[in-house]
Amino acid sequence: MPTISSYSNTELALRCHDITVCMETGETPEFHQLPMLGMAVRVALHLRGLPLITYDLFEKILYSTLSIPVFAVEPVTRVLAEAEFVVLNTEGPTIKSVLPTIPLYEDIFDRLGDYFKRRQFREQEVFTVELMQKLSASPISKSTVYNWGAEQSLVDRVIEIGDFGSFIRNHRTRGRNILVSPTYFTENATAYADLAAQEGAGNIKKVLELLKSNPGWPIEIIQNTRNINGHELSAVQLNIVRALAGEGFLQPPMIETAHSGANFFLFGPTPNDMQIPVSKRPIYEAALALVASMRQGQLLPAKYAIHSPIALLTKLRNQTWVNANTEAMEQYRKLAIMKVAFLKPTNGNWAELHLIDRPENIEAVDLAITLLSGHELTIVPDEDVVVAFREGHKYLDSLLGRKRMRPREGSRLELDEESQYAIDSLLMRGV
């Protein structure tokens, strides 16, 4: 069994944050430090750069928008003060206001993870962190989890909490129980579970890691060279690559050219809502299209290859256009359809690529550069919450009003694919 010191500060804080976000206001007696750390991270992420906030507003926002239970607001606030992320203005035992003092470059995860490592985590909490750490890389067979050295009752209880807290899903596939975390496999969880049952978690982990550091690698090249950017793949891993491009998974971006035919460009799992909020999904899709077009020019050129996709994208961002080439029309066609850029014909079949000057397009180019750099997508604060902290009660009331107008997320029973299938098959059998 690992101990809490087995994890880096960032890993510990990140996993606790992810679990807490999924559990929302849900509680379990086994968890004590874990939700406290998760909530502290969640609040701190929204406080950077803010001026002083009166405590009644602070309490209201934490409860109504960040799902921090009322009884936990004060302990979380005091933890943030001890970690020197806020300064409290108090009168006796009463907190009057909160002054956020998080430095611009401070790694919130690292500092809070370090702070909490001095605290005593329970066995169930440590095991949950361990399970989430592993599930962040790949779905895992439940039987494997029993071999990690923990008592079966503990494993079962943690999985039960995970199911109740919506951070672990058990998928029954190919006669095996496969555990998947919807936090890291937001879409196509059933397909990933099936793949894990078939090919093994270790192989999936390796392929996904390679795709993270080499996003948008063309499937055809992977198949022909049996490697991703020089990293050799086994036959099983090649099967995984084929499966990721096939049925059940998100259709990878495709570019069709006269000289190389139709090519698909492979990416890892879709980022979750905390990394790419729903409102920014079109930007993410535009970024994927940008990466795919760069990979096309880099790895499948008709004549002259792109030497550095990052340098070219940086030029597109700063200069707003890149030089003409003969392949531009086919290579960047999708970008023009998505209104990210337009093609300006020059001589014959040559065309320049011009970025359409809109904030979301610049954001898409930035995101594409981040993806190509292999950097982890960071968790972004909810802009509405940050504005509510700045603007106060009036904005918060209007924000809560808008939220009430939308269908309530918590009140609707979300059926996962497997449950849906179970119900459908039951009905099909003619009950």
Add this chain to the structure above:
Amino acid sequence: MSTKDMQQKYTLARHFHEIEAFTLIEVPIYHRSGGNDRLAFVTDIDVLALRPNRSFGWDVILGDCKTGDRVSPVNRSLWLRGLMHSVDASEGIVLLGNQHRVEQDHKLYASEFSVHIYTESEFGEYDKAIVFPYGSNRSTYIPSTQLSLRQLPRRFDALGNFVNYVFHSSWMEVNHFTTLRKVLGASMGISGEIDPRKTDHVALVVLATSVFAVHLAACVGSIFSSFLPSAEKISIEMTLKNLVWGGRDNYEMALSLRSQLLEAKGKTSDEPVELVFPYWENFVDLITVLLENPAAAFRLPAYFQSFSSDLAGGTDNSERYSKSDLTMLKFAFLTLSYFIKASRWPIQLRQELEKRLLDIQTQAADRDSSIDPLIPKS
């Protein structure tokens, strides 16, 4: 210090304060480097104002006050122009008694080299147009407090060098980064002299913070213009380390001097040493926080002057701050907190001032708009 023409100096100081400029009355001028052991007094500036500009720097403005009759306004403007040149000022104001009648051509002549000549009543109209609509007459800022605080060494002579450097000689320095270091050094030199129970000591500390904030804002403005938006903490930190010592060569020299001094005292260490401010990480964090809104950083010196005036006079004018001032007030909290900590002044002093600033922010957070002290009371 001369007590002549004091009301005119206060008038100018209040005016500049209300446009959020840092203001000092009666600043002696010495030669920058000096050929003798003792600094030789040249003249003094009646009113020195540093007004924030849109490029995140300071515009230096000089005020010259003359109530007497025996003065030729246009000659005075030429004298002021020379003084402006020596301190790199961009604008000058000659303020005269109402008995003067200045030729319109003389005014035009002076304004060609950025010197503006006003009689007291003309300046009143000018003031109302700039500090619209009521002018700065009702300003709650009491300019005389800065003079009495700067005279504290008469009672506490250990504060003499500190007051002389921070409020007088430091204006002869040419580089804000190195001046920031020297102001901090001067403050550290009196760490054992500040008594938090003495109101005038506390007010002096806050007034000195206003000088620290002048140079701090200039450094932030300079970093903002040269680094952002691609700034990374490590590059800011490296640059700061070199700049506060006047460049890489000076830094290396200071580092080597430090090792030699330590060795001479019998202390050797194989550990790599760095020559940085006390609580260096906090200082770099402070700079990076101020970079989020440099304009608010440039409001700090005037704020600290106002705060110091309140502390010295036992008044509270914090009701003029509202929600829109919260970022500036947060910066004031962080700057004051760092300056006192790094100067190694008593912890009680820091805690009490922090508490007061937190209360001011808490009240401002509940106020949608400020209560303007300049509005005439009905």
